[in-house]
Amino acid sequence: MTKNENMVEDLEQFIAPPPTENLNLEARNLDFYYGTHQTLFNVSLPVERNKITALIGPSGCGKSTLLRILNRIYALYPQQYAVGRVLLDGKDILTDHNTLSRLKDRGDQVELDPLDCDISQIRARIGMVFQKPTPFPMSIYDNVAYGVRLHFNKSRQEIDGIVERALHRAALWDEVKDKLKDSGLSLSGGQQQRLCVARGLAVEPEVLLLDEPASALDPVSTARLEETLMELKKDLSIVIVTHNLQQAARISDYTGFMYLGNMIEFCSTDRLFARPKTRRARDYLTGRFG
Amino acid sequence: MSDSSLSQPSRSDRLFSSGSLGEMIFRSLCFSAATLTLVAMAGIIVSLTIGGWPAFKAFGINFFLSSEWNPVSEIYGAAGPIIGTLITSFLALLLALPLAVGISVFLVEFCPVILARPIAVAVELLAGIPSIVYGMWGLFVLAPWFAHYIQFPLLMNLSSDSWLGKMVAGVPNGANILTASLILAIMILPYMASVFRELFLTVPAQVREAAYGLGATPFEVVRSVIIPYVKRGLIGVIMLGLGRALGETMAVTFIIGNTHSLPHSLFDSGSTIASTIANEFTEATSEMHSAALTALGLVLFMITFLVLILARLLIGKRS
Ligand SMILES: Nc1ncnc2c1ncn2[C@@H]1O[C@H](COP(=O)(O)OP(=O)(O)OP(=O)(O)O)[C@@H](O)[C@H]1O
Ligand SMILES: [Mg+2]
Numbered sequence: 062m063t064k065n066e067n068m069v070e071d072l073e074q075f076i077a078p079p080p081t082e083n084l085n086l087e088a089r090n091l092d093f094y095y096g097t098h099q100t101l102f103n104v105s106l107p108v109e110r111n112k113i114t115a116l117i118g119p120s121g122c123g124k125s126t127l128l129r130i131l132n133r134i135y136a137l138y139p140q141q142y143a144v145g146r147v148l149l150d151g152k153d154i155l156t157d158h159n160t161l162s163r164l165k166d167r168g169d170q171v172e173l174d175p176l177d178c179d180i181s182q183i184r185a186r187i188g189m190v191f192q193k194p195t196p197f198p199m200s201i202y203d204n205v206a207y208g209v210r211l212h213f214n215k216s217r218q219e220i221d222g223i224v225e226r227a228l229h230r231a232a233l234w235d236e237v238k239d240k241l242k243d244s245g246l247s248l249s250g251g252q253q254q255r256l257c258v259a260r261g262l263a264v265e266p267e268v269l270l271l272d273e274p275a276s277a278l279d280p281v282s283t284a285r286l287e288e289t290l291m292e293l294k295k296d297l298s299i300v301i302v303t304h305n306l307q308q309a310a311r312i313s314d315y316t317g318f319m320y321l322g323n324m325i326e327f328c329s330t331d332r333l334f335a336r337p338k339t340r341r342a343r344d345y346l347t348g349r350f351g
Numbered sequence: 352m353s354d355s356s357l358s359q360p361s362r363s364d365r366l367f368s369s370g371s372l373g374e375m376i377f378r379s380l381c382f383s384a385a386t387l388t389l390v391a392m393a394g395i396i397v398s399l400t401i402g403g404w405p406a407f408k409a410f411g412i413n414f415f416l417s418s419e420w421n422p423v424s425e426i427y428g429a430a431g432p433i434i435g436t437l438i439t440s441f442l443a444l445l446l447a448l449p450l451a452v453g454i455s456v457f458l459v460e461f462c463p464v465i466l467a468r469p470i471a472v473a474v475e476l477l478a479g480i481p482s483i484v485y486g487m488w489g490l491f492v493l494a495p496w497f498a499h500y501i502q503f504p505l506l507m508n509l510s511s512d513s514w515l516g517k518m519v520a521g522v523p524n525g526a527n528i529l530t531a532s533l534i535l536a537i538m539i540l541p542y543m544a545s546v547f548r549e550l551f552l553t554v555p556a557q558v559r560e561a562a563y564g565l566g567a568t569p570f571e572v573v574r575s576v577i578i579p580y581v582k583r584g585l586i587g588v589i590m591l592g593l594g595r596a597l598g599e600t601m602a603v604t605f606i607i608g609n610t611h612s613l614p615h616s617l618f619d620s621g622s623t624i625a626s627t628i629a630n631e632f633t634e635a636t637s638e639m640h641s642a643a644l645t646a647l648g649l650v651l652f653m654i655t656f657l658v659l660i661l662a663r664l665l666i667g668k669r670s
Contacts (some may be wrong), residue, residue: 134560139464185566195561198579207575208565257561288493 073340077328091145115313152176157298194253196245208264231259232285403646420611427643443535455547477541486605494525584635590662
């Protein structure tokens with residue numbers, strides 16, 4: 062086992078979570094393994110309803126991995142597994158046999174309260190936009206309509222409306238409104254990324270997970286996307302991974318700082334950016350990171 | 352800006368600077384390799400046409416329309432083998448395609464990790480078995496089994512006037528159009544399955560994940576994301592499989608029964624172009640007989656050619 066090589070000695074942590082009654086999604090004490098390689102260590106992440114929660118931290122610290130647990134994409138790969146709990150509105154969504162026996166092995170005394178619905182419904186409720194743009198090999202319109210058609214029985218006109226609204230919100234409408242029938246693969250990298258945001262928005266998830274959605278966007282589109290997110294949080298909860306600290310400071314309500322697979326500091330964004338408690342967060346925020 | 356800062360160091364000492372002798376030799380070698388294929392193809396077409404010309408001239412359009420193929424009275428109508436070739440190949444494709452898709456999707460999407468590799472290797476090994484082995488297996492195992500357990504019972508129990516009865520009429524010896532198609536299907540199946548699998552593996556993991564992430568089920572992901580992602584490749588592979596079935600000689604010769612008349616039912620014996628040529632070329636003593644066989648060769652060449660063109664058209668439309 063490579064368990065300990067990533068462990069941070071002198072683990073100085075500071076966690077100030079929001080009040081538990083407002084949590085929409087919550088990860089509790091998660092360990093995560095890519096095969097035998099452990100990449101998350103006892104990570105907890107509370108996601109408050111109708112708020113934006115940002116995840117920051119150096120490359121490779123496990124931000125994407127954490128998001129991949131939250132909507133259970135990791136479960137596509139039999140070698141990867143998580144130990145811990147993820148609660149959607151208080152109900153467990155990581156509750157297969159394996160997880161249960163691993164929780165017992167770890168010594169957790171838990172009463173599971175599983176969410177009674179299948180994995181595709183969970184994923185529809187917890188939308189995800191990936192770090193790299195992933196348009197499907199179909200038209201721009203069909204890309205956005207894809208998830209809607211999977212989960213809802215809507216008429217042609219209703220879908221037209223949803224597609225247009227989602228593209229507006231993702232700040233892409235003006236660029237593609239005349240070529241909705243063109244292939245999604247024909248767009249530029251940044252446009253593809255906004256297409257994926259639109260695709261995620263169209264199914265109206267309760268929680269939206271965004272993995273560096275602005276990494277390929279120009280400043281104008283980034284600003285539009287941020288506006289969209291600020292507006293969207295009226296309807297849903299958002300978790301956003303970003304390398305752009307100003308962005309995290311501008312739009313998020315809570316921020317988690319991760320380092321080598323550990324959640325080092327989690328508190329309200331104002332507090333984290335004004336007075337980081339831990340030395341590592343302080344170093345990272347001031348750019349003195351080694 | 353001073354001139355000296357722009358001047359490049361001299362590169363005339365490079366062997367492969369453009370216009371140099373080395374580069375010219377390289378280019379002409381590539382060029383001649385490419386032209387060689389064109390020349391070879393033109394040569395084959397020309398010699399087949401010249402060789403088959405007497406048959407085309409003697410029988411005209413009847414060479415394609417008549418199914419009387421009689422070396423004794425020197426009458427050659429090739430409708431039987433031509434139809435036999437088309438039917439067996441398309442039937443084989445029809446049987447093999449859904450299975451190949453099923454196997455490859457299972458291997459890529461559902462198969463437990465421990466099983467995936469052994470099955471994939473087995474499929475690849477099957478794809479490499481020489482066709483004569485399939486032919487022998489067809490003759491010694493499949494044909495008797497088929498005659499005994501399928502053809503006989505059907506013959507005994509179906510009225511020969513019924514529609515179904517007509518479909519299965521024929522000498523119950525297991526050597527017929529359907530068993531030939533089965534053998535062909537078994538032959539092209541592993542090839543198609545293993546290439547399909549490789550194609551499916553080229554779909555980027557993130558795209559699959561994104562589809563699952565929207566809450567799609569495995570069937571929906573395969574149907575609307577994975578297959579469309581590799582559609583052009585799939586069409587190419589299907590056409591190559593069809594091409595292989597069209598030209599397959601040994602396996603078919605073993606099991607198709609080798610009669611030149613038009614097949615009247617699926618259980619009737621028949622022949623294909625390739626099996627006819629293989630069977631008769633050594634015995635073709637008369638000039639007209641050789642000419643007819645050469646003409647058949649040209650027809651087969653044209654059919655495969657058309658299949659390739661069709662593939663190009665289909666692929667081109669998607670881009
Ligand atoms: N498929 C995988 N198999 C094995 N290890 C992996 C895999 N994906 C990621 N890892 C490891 O997990 C750790 C966390 O990776 P992760 O992608 O979560 O980082 P990240 O914080 O998102 O980084 P970045 O900011 O660069 O996107 C890394 O050390 C990485 O090497
Ligand atoms: Mg990442």
